[in-house]
Amino acid sequence: MKGSHLIIFIPEIAVLSLALLLLIFDWVTPKGKKVWIGYFSAVMILVFMGGFLCLAKNRFFPYAASFHGFVFDAFALYFKELFLLVVFLATLFSVNFFKQDDEGQGEYYALLLFVTLGCFLLVSSADLLMLFLSFEMMSIPLYVMCAYRKKDSKSSESGLKYFLIGAITSALLLYGISLVYAATGTTNLHAFIEGLVSANKLAYNPILLLGLILMLCAFCFKIAAVPFHMWAPDVYEGAPAPVVAFLAVSPKIAVIGLMTRLFLAGMQPLQPFWVFLFAVLAAFTMTVGNLTALFQQNLKRLLAYSGIAQIGYILVGFASIQPFFKNMPTLQLGYQAILFYLAAYLFSDLAAFGIVTYLSAHGIEDVKSLKGLAEKNPMIAFLFLISLLSLAGVPPLVGFVGKFYLFLAAVSSRLYWLALLGVVNSVISLFYYLRVARTMYFEKEEGVSIPYPSFSMQVALLVAVLGILIIGIYPFMITHFSLQVLTPLSNVPISHVMK
Amino acid sequence: MRFYAAADEDHKAQKGNIYENRIRLLMSNSVLFYSLAVLIISCAFAVVFLRNIFHAGLFLLGAFLGVAGIYIALFNYFLAAVQALVYSGAIAVLILFGIMLTQRHYRKEDPSHNAFKWIAFVLSFGIAGFLVDSFRSLKPGSIFPVKHLLYQMGMALMQTYAIPFEVISALLLVALLGAFSLAREKEDL
Amino acid sequence: MIGIFHYLALSAVLFCIGLYGVLTRRNGIAVLMSIELMFNAANINFVAFSYYFKGIHFISGEVFPLFVIAVAASEAAVGLAIILSLYRNKKTVNVDEANQLRG
Numbered sequence: 001m002k003g004s005h006l007i008i009f010i011p012e013i014a015v016l017s018l019a020l021l022l023l024i025f026d027w028v029t030p031k032g033k034k035v036w037i038g039y040f041s042a043v044m045i046l047v048f049m050g051g052f053l054c055l056a057k058n059r060f061f062p063y064a065a066s067f068h069g070f071v072f073d074a075f076a077l078y079f080k081e082l083f084l085l086v087v088f089l090a091t092l093f094s095v096n097f098f099k100q101d102d103e104g105q106g107e108y109y110a111l112l113l114f115v116t117l118g119c120f121l122l123v124s125s126a127d128l129l130m131l132f133l134s135f136e137m138m139s140i141p142l143y144v145m146c147a148y149r150k151k152d153s154k155s156s157e158s159g160l161k162y163f164l165i166g167a168i169t170s171a172l173l174l175y176g177i178s179l180v181y182a183a184t185g186t187t188n189l190h191a192f193i194e195g196l197v198s199a200n201k202l203a204y205n206p207i208l209l210l211g212l213i214l215m216l217c218a219f220c221f222k223i224a225a226v227p228f229h230m231w232a233p234d235v236y237e238g239a240p241a242p243v244v245a246f247l248a249v250s251p252k253i254a255v256i257g258l259m260t261r262l263f264l265a266g267m268q269p270l271q272p273f274w275v276f277l278f279a280v281l282a283a284f285t286m287t288v289g290n291l292t293a294l295f296q297q298n299l300k301r302l303l304a305y306s307g308i309a310q311i312g313y314i315l316v317g318f319a320s321i322q323p324f325f326k327n328m329p330t331l332q333l334g335y336q337a338i339l340f341y342l343a344a345y346l347f348s349d350l351a352a353f354g355i356v357t358y359l360s361a362h363g364i365e366d367v368k369s370l371k372g373l374a375e376k377n378p379m380i381a382f383l384f385l386i387s388l389l390s391l392a393g394v395p396p397l398v399g400f401v402g403k404f405y406l407f408l409a410a411v412s413s414r415l416y417w418l419a420l421l422g423v424v425n426s427v428i429s430l431f432y433y434l435r436v437a438r439t440m441y442f443e444k445e446e447g448v449s450i451p452y453p454s455f456s457m458q459v460a461l462l463v464a465v466l467g468i469l470i471i472g473i474y475p476f477m478i479t480h481f482s483l484q485v486l487t488p489l490s491n492v493p494i495s496h497v498m499k
Numbered sequence: 500m501r502f503y504a505a506a507d508e509d510h511k512a513q514k515g516n517i518y519e520n521r522i523r524l525l526m527s528n529s530v531l532f533y534s535l536a537v538l539i540i541s542c543a544f545a546v547v548f549l550r551n552i553f554h555a556g557l558f559l560l561g562a563f564l565g566v567a568g569i570y571i572a573l574f575n576y577f578l579a580a581v582q583a584l585v586y587s588g589a590i591a592v593l594i595l596f597g598i599m600l601t602q603r604h605y606r607k608e609d610p611s612h613n614a615f616k617w618i619a620f621v622l623s624f625g626i627a628g629f630l631v632d633s634f635r636s637l638k639p640g641s642i643f644p645v646k647h648l649l650y651q652m653g654m655a656l657m658q659t660y661a662i663p664f665e666v667i668s669a670l671l672l673v674a675l676l677g678a679f680s681l682a683r684e685k686e687d688l
Numbered sequence: 689m690i691g692i693f694h695y696l697a698l699s700a701v702l703f704c705i706g707l708y709g710v711l712t713r714r715n716g717i718a719v720l721m722s723i724e725l726m727f728n729a730a731n732i733n734f735v736a737f738s739y740y741f742k743g744i745h746f747i748s749g750e751v752f753p754l755f756v757i758a759v760a761a762s763e764a765a766v767g768l769a770i771i772l773s774l775y776r777n778k779k780t781v782n783v784d785e786a787n788q789l790r791g
Contacts, residue, residue: 009662016669023676068659107680114673121666129752133666136759140670140766144677147770153777159770164719164783167763168710171726174756175703178733182637182696185743187752206633529690536698543702543725547709552718559721562702566728569695570753573739578753582731585757590724590764597717597768601775612712613784619711627704631697639691641742648750655747656754667758674762681769 008065008072011052011080012120018044019113026106034105038095039456041109045088049081069127069188078339078485079123079257082346083250087116089350090246092460093357096453097242108148111141112246119254123261128177128187131258135173135222138251139166146239146247158238162247165231169221176214183208189262216277222255225315226285229308233296236304241360244300245353248307253342256314260338263321278319279418286312286425293432297366299356302432303349306391309429310345314338316406316422320413333412337405339482343471344390344402351387351464355380358453358461367436371445377452381440383465388433390468393426398472405479531572539565550611553602556595563587574644577652695736703729716771716781720764727760 006013018041025037056077065072090112098105118138125131143166147159177187183205184192217228224232236244263274289309296302317338358380364370374381390397403426410419453461471478542565545558563586570579645651656664702725709722731753738749775781 068662070662104680107676111673111677114669117669127663129660129663129748129755130666133663133670133755133759136763137666137670137673140762141673141677143766143770144681147681147773150681150773151777153774156770156774156777160716160774160783163767163770164716167720167723167767170759170763171706171710171723171730174727174730175733178699178730178737178752181734181749181752182737185737185741186745187748188745191745206636210630210633532690532694536694539698540701540705543705546721546725547705547713547718552715555718555721559724562725563728566732569698569732570735573695573735575735575739575750578735578750581754581757585761586724586728590761593764593768594717594721594724597771600772601717601781609714609782611714611718613714616712619708623704623708623711626707627700630700630703634693634696634700637692637696639693639740641740644739645742645746651747652750652754655751659748660751660755663755667755671758671762674765678765678769681766681773 005065005067008067008070010055011048011077012117012124014048014051015113015117015120018048019110019117022106022110022113026104026110029106035095037106038091038098038109041113042088042091042095042456045084045091049084049088052077052080052084066126066190069125069130070121071124071126074485075257075261076120076124078481079253080120082253082343083116083119086246086250086253086346086350087112089354089460089464090242090250092456093242093245093354095456097240097357097361104148108145111145114141115145115246115250119250122254123257125258126189128180128189128192131189132170132174132177135218136170138254139170139222142166142243142247142251145243146235148243149240152238154238155240158235161231162235162239165221165235169218172214172221173218176211176216176218179207179211179214181211183211219255219259220281223252223311224304224308225281225311226288226308229285229288232308233301233304236300237298241300241353241357245350245357248303248353249346249349252307252311253346256338256342259318260335263318275319275321278315279415282312282315282319283418283421284312285309285315286422290425290428290432293429296432297368299359299365299367299370299436302367302436303352303356306429306432307349309425310349310391312425313403313406313422314341314345316410316415316418317341319418320406320409320415333405333409336479336482337402337409339485340405340475340478341402343467343478344398347464347467347471348387348390348397348399351383351461351468352391354457354461354464355384355387358457359450362450364450367439370436370439371443373440373450375444376449380450380453383461384440385437386465386468388436390472392430392433394430396469396472398468398475401472401475528572531568535565535568535572538562539569552611553595553598556591556598559594560587560591563591575648577649692736692740695732695740699729699732699736702726702732714782714784716774716783717768719783720767720771724760724764727756731756 022037022041025040026034029037056074091109094108094112098108115138118134118136118141121130121134122138125134143159143163146162147156149155180192181187186192221228221231236248239247286309289305289307289312293302293305293309296305317334319334320337321334359365359370373384386397390399393399393403403422407419407422410416410422452458539562542558542562546555546562549555549558564583567579567582567587570576570582706722706725706729709725710719713719713722734749734752734756738746771781778785
């Protein structure tokens with residue numbers, strides 16, 4: 001490895017050094033003056049976002065390069081920008097949530113960045129070892145963050161649940177990887193995929209199939225797809241709200257990105273099998289998520305089930321992936337819809353969770369206690385309404401465009417029943433989102449007004465809601481970008497490895 | 500390159516008594532394997548079935564040592580040493596400490612297993628049967644150990660797996676940080 | 689004669705014993721121990737495959753367990769810290785007694 005190859009690791013190195021720097025700052029800053037660490041982290045993350053965009057525009061920069069199980073390409077960069085956006089917003093959410101007593105702040109922000117590092121590595125990994133390690137890198141700090149309120153037994157309990165589920169997930173993933181290694185003799189994804197493509201009969205090897213199914217189970221656990229979704233509401237309810245905002249978005253996006261890379265790069269021989277599997281998974285995940293959400297009283301649980309349903313919509317995109325046309329990868333509407341919907345999910349979900357964070361800091365955790373919010377604090381009520389409508393998929397907002405693309409992809413690959421089910425589910429979801437809106441706007445309750453959110457929270461909510469509105473009205477900036485991202489991924493010969 | 504050439508010559512020189520070697524290897528390996536398998540499986544059963552959690556922890560130590568023995572039977576001595584040192588020496592001891600710290604409120608009459616005992620039993624051993632059955636199609640494979648395995652492992656760690664090697668160092672740092680900030684008695688946030 | 693099948697059968701049985709423990713044990717630490725058994729099963733798989741099928745990538749199977757051991761160590765450390773912090777709050781480490789979070 002020459003020094004010049006280090007350039008493809010710049011995003012990872014930047015995030016890792018920022019995390020270490022925050023640890024040092026936490027150590028040298030006297031007690032009681034640590035609030036600035038969060039702001040510093042947020043500013044640096046913004047700088048990184050701009051810097052990586054410039055990096056991608058630099059003509060000396062490799063178009064797509066890989067180094068022994070680590071791939072750098074436009075696809076990975078797209079996801080890395082999304083992760084930076086998530087960690088930026090989550091950091092801003094946390095700044096005023098954690099200000100009361102400020103021990104351990106630097107550690108908290110560093111842990112956020114370590115999770116982000118894990119997500120970065122996950123979408124860049126092209127080796128099963130790298131995949132496993134980045135999966136762990138993504139999960140282990142999150143276990144700690146869920147249990148971060150040490151005096152709160154709910155928080156510890158949520159941490160324990162997330163830890164046990166996560167550890168089982170990694171055991172399943174590891175055993176699956178070992179079986180895949182047994183069937184193909186390699187851990188390198190490129191070699192493995194080429195083997196799959198060249199020897200079609202490998203697909204019917206029971207050991208390989210079992211390994212892939214175990215790996216898929218592990219992924220489903222992480223994205224909380226039905227039947228592996230039971231942990232999500234419990235963990236969300238107990239964990240600190242800004243951690244939930246982060247936990248509900250970043251790891252899910254990372255795992256979806258990894259799955260997209262796997263399928264786009266070469267699970268094509270197993271196509272018919274996957275399409276059926278994903279269609280069934282998507283149908284169950286959407287329906288169970290939405291129907292259970294109808295009965296939830298706790299805001300975080302409501303959003304947990306709504307998040308499960310959102311993942312169901314994304315799985316519709318996986319189900320509608322058509323057989324591969326080698327020279328026309330851009331015709332793959334399913335992939336584009338997935339990439340677009342991830343951005344839509346990011347903005348809508350983070351806006352909603354941002355407001356839940358703000359409300360839970362003022363003791364509001366249930367739908368019932370939202371009564372009269374529109375009078376107590378009209379701005380917050382309005383922002384919450386927008387984010388919920390975007391999650392439901394109401395026209396001028398980004399959620400609508402995302403769902404439109406997904407269902408269009410389903411129709412174009414003749415999965416009419418799935419598209420219809422998706423539309424029915426969206427209508428069902430309107431019920432519970434509008435129930436929250438009705439409580440906010442039409443049920444009066446006298447009470448003290450809630451103070452306006454702090455500066456950091458205002459900035460974060462503004463960014464999220466502007467994202468919902470702007471991308472919803474002008475979606476082409478993301479669709480254009482996702483086309484650019486996908487084209488090289490399927491055209492560049494995958495065995496092109498820089499040694 | 501020279502290294503491998505030397506290894507090759509070494510191999511040729513031994514080819515004369517290859518048959519004898521093979522017999523010896525097979526004999527010693529099957530005795531070793533079966534005794535280790537019995538040890539591992541019985542320890543594992545003890546881990547999941549014993550009511551007394553401390554005893555279960557001790558049997559876990561036995562299972563880890565048995566797996567180290569399995570690595571010796573597969574001629575990966577370095578991995579066996581790492582397994583014995585890290586798994587039995589660190590992880591099992593850590594778990595035993597965890598058990599000792601949390602047994603103060605232990606109630607003897609509490610059930611140690613939940614109500615799904617039988618469903619779980621059928622499910623997991625059904626999966627085991629299915630797995631074992633699907634392994635039957637594999638060819639037996641070659642039986643000779645690789646020459647200079649440790650050298651090759653070192654090269655792989657420093658070249659092919661240089662990035663994962665760095666990642667694992669960051670991961671250990673995260674674990675240290677997380678465990679420390681949770682186990683600290685002082686309230687943080 | 690001992691072939692790959694024997695090692696794989698051993699690992700499959702070990703994995704499923706671990707799975708049984710995960711599904712049935714009430715004590716959080718016991719669940720953690722069962723998960724460690726599952727990790728060990730996967731490690732046996734890696735080493736056995738790489739020993740019996742010496743393909744061009746055989747070395748990854750020999751190296752993989754080293755990383756897995758490090759991951760297992762960090763996971764155990766974090767997990768025990770979480771279990772201890774739950775124990776401090778609720779005086780129990782039983783998974784099903786930690787049931788404040790029900791909708």
